[in-house]
Amino acid sequence: MPPLALVAGVLGLVGALPPAFLAVIAVALGGLSADAGPDPWAYLLLAAPLVQVFGAVWLLARRSWLLLVLAVVPVAVLAGAVVWAATGTEDAGNPALPLLLLVAPVLAAVLAATPRVRRWVAARPRRTR
Numbered sequence: 001m002p003p004l005a006l007v008a009g010v011l012g013l014v015g016a017l018p019p020a021f022l023a024v025i026a027v028a029l030g031g032l033s034a035d036a037g038p039d040p041w042a043y044l045l046l047a048a049p050l051v052q053v054f055g056a057v058w059l060l061a062r063r064s065w066l067l068l069v070l071a072v073v074p075v076a077v078l079a080g081a082v083v084w085a086a087t088g089t090e091d092a093g094n095p096a097l098p099l100l101l102l103v104a105p106v107l108a109a110v111l112a113a114t115p116r117v118r119r120w121v122a123a124r125p126r127r128t129r
Helices: 004-014 018-030 040-060 064-071 072-087 097-112 114-120
Strands: none
Touching: 004 018, 004 040, 004 064, 004 097, 004 114, 018 040, 018 072, 018 097, 040 064, 040 072, 040 097, 064 072, 064 097, 072 097
């Protein structure tokens, strides 16, 4: 296993913790039900960390590098929504702090997309029938 693949997988797993924490807090505060009906953004909150963990596990299992790279998209949308909500309030503080949600997932995606990791995944032994 190339060290880049190992680091990308670990960063993918560690990077799923902040969005998972945010999802748990949002659901605990009643994010799945609102006065006007269910909020569709809450499902993205729940799905984003699960897709990222699944992508990291698939990379470490030598199945797919692309899933971890694509798993950054929901996390990026989530971080963008958090930054947008933070800039809309007066007491928001520094709106760049929520961008820390993106550090580990983006770094994991960049490392997983390197040619060495892609070749390693592509060279896995195929199952014979």
